[in-house]
Structures are given as C-alpha cells and as structure tokens.
Amino acid sequence: MRTREDYQEEIDLINKTNQGKEKKKEELSEQHKEIIEKIEKEHDVELEKLKVEKQKEISDLVKKYDDKPNELAKEVARILSAEYIRNEREK
Amino acid sequence: MFRKILILIISISITFAPLTASAQETSVLEGKVTAIDEGAPSPYSGILLDSIAASKMLVDKKYIKLELELELRKEFHKDLAEKRLAYDLLKTDHDSLRKIHEDTLILKENQISYLNDALKDEMSDYSHWWLASGIALGIILSVAVFYASVEIRE
Numbered sequence: 001m002r003t004r005e006d007y008q009e010e011i012d013l014i015n016k017t018n019q020g021k022e023k024k025k026e027e028l029s030e031q032h033k034e035i036i037e038k039i040e041k042e043h044d045v046e047l048e049k050l051k052v053e054k055q056k057e058i059s060d061l062v063k064k065y066d067d068k069p070n071e072l073a074k075e076v077a078r079i080l081s082a083e084y085i086r087n088e089r090e091k
Numbered sequence: 092m093f094r095k096i097l098i099l100i101i102s103i104s105i106t107f108a109p110l111t112a113s114a115q116e117t118s119v120l121e122g123k124v125t126a127i128d129e130g131a132p133s134p135y136s137g138i139l140l141d142s143i144a145a146s147k148m149l150v151d152k153k154y155i156k157l158e159l160e161l162e163l164r165k166e167f168h169k170d171l172a173e174k175r176l177a178y179d180l181l182k183t184d185h186d187s188l189r190k191i192h193e194d195t196l197i198l199k200e201n202q203i204s205y206l207n208d209a210l211k212d213e214m215s216d217y218s219h220w221w222l223a224s225g226i227a228l229g230i231i232l233s234v235a236v237f238y239a240s241v242e243i244r245e
Contacts, residue, residue, distance in 0.1 A: 028180060058143065061150065
C-alpha cells in the first residue's frame with residue numbers, strides 16, 4: 001500500500017522542480033533583456049559614429065569643391081545618371 | 092582682483108568657444124535648395140543646390156546603404172535573441188519535465204521494491220497455519236481427554 005508520505009514526496013519533487021524551472025525562466029528573461037539593451041546600445045553607438053563620419057565627409061566635400069562648383073555638379077549628375085550641361089563660364 | 096576677473100572671463104570663453112563653433116558648423120551644413128525660373132541666368136529652369144546640399148546628396152547615397160545595413164544587423168541580432176530565448180525556455184520546460192519523469196521513476200521503483208519485499212514477507216509468514224493447527228489440536232485433545240475420562244468412569 002502506498003503511504004501518504006510517498007504521495008507527499010512525489011508532490012514535493014514536482015513542486016521543487018517547478019520552482020527551479022520558474023527561477024531559470026526568470027534568469028533567461030533577464031539575460032534576454034540585457035542582450036536586447038546591449039544590441040540597441042551598440043546600434044546607437046554605430047549610428048552615431050556613422051553620423052559623425054557622414055558630417056565629416058560632407059564637410060570634406062564642401063571644402064574640396066568649394067572653388068569648383070562645376071566639378072560638384074558633374075559628380076551630382078553622375079550619381080543621378082543625368083546629363084551634365086556646361087554653364088556659361090565653362091563655355 | 093582685475094586679473095582674477097580677466098582669467099575667469101578667458102576660461103569661460105575657452106570653455107564655450109568650441110561648442111559655439113560646432114553649432115555654427117552644423118547649421119552651416121544644413122544646405123540650401125531653391126528653384127530657378129526660366130529666364131533667370133541659368134541654362135535651364137530647375138532646382139539650384141548649393142555646394143552643401145549637393146555634397147549631402149552625394150554622401151547620403153553612400154551612407155544610406157550603411158545605415159540600412161546597421162538597421163538590418165540590429166533587427167537580425169534582436170530576432171536571433173528572441174529565437175534563442177524561445178529555444179531556451181522550451182529547453183527549460185523539457186529539462187524540468189525530464190527531471191520530474193526520472194525522479195518519479197526512481198520513486199516508483201523504490202515503491203515497487205518496497206511492495207515486493209512486503210509481498211515476500213507476507214508469503215513467508217505461516218503464523219495463521221500455526222494458529223489453525225493449534226486450535227485443531229486443542230479441540231482434538233479436549234475431545235480425547237473427555238472421551239478417556241468417560242471411559243474410565245464406566
């Protein structure tokens with residue numbers, strides 16, 4: 001005959017295992033939250049770096065073509081695949 | 092006293108000067124775009140870009156790819172993390188169920204061996220036969236004694 005203690009032992013075992021499972025799940029959720037925050041942070045840093053690089057490149061281009069607007073216009077025409085028309089000064 | 096005030100003013104100027112300069116640089120890099128009407132001294136009617144706006148146009152084309160790549164990479168890593176979490180949660184469930192199953196099996200096996208031992212003890216116990224034999228023997232002896240005493244009296 002099974003005794004009450006046997007049943008209790010089985011119930012305790014299931015409860016203990018379930019508690020362990022819930023604890024592990026909470027830890028996993030915390031880890032996941034940290035990973036997502038890290039990804040967002042890294043993305044923001046990279047984006048900021050890119051913005052700085054972009055601004056620098058714009059400044060460099062502005063300086064480079066400061067006294068050569070025709071060259072800049074040619075470059076714009078090239079990236080737009082548009083025809084470049086020479087202006088009066090060039091003619 | 093005058094020197095201290097002068098040093099203070101110079102320090103403040105040095106501290107805030109770069110901020111003002113960078114703010115100016117940013118506003119300068121805004122760029123200008125306007126329309127040109129036909130008849131104006133230009134080869135055709137269209138849009139006039141200053142050098143900053145044109146440079147931005149050139150640079151944007153290059154950087155849009157990098158920005159998209161960054162965004163895609165972020166989404167990929169987030170998605171990967173979500174999938175990993177889902178997998179880990181399922182694995183936790185699975186491990187927990189397996190542990191319950193294994194421990195329950197051990198408990199059941201213990202219970203079975205306990206019941207087997209109890210059954211063996213029950214089968215090797217002849218006390219009830221001893222009791223029945225004793226009662227039967229007692230009855231037979233009583234009847235024999237009674238019969239013998241009656242015979243002797245007669």
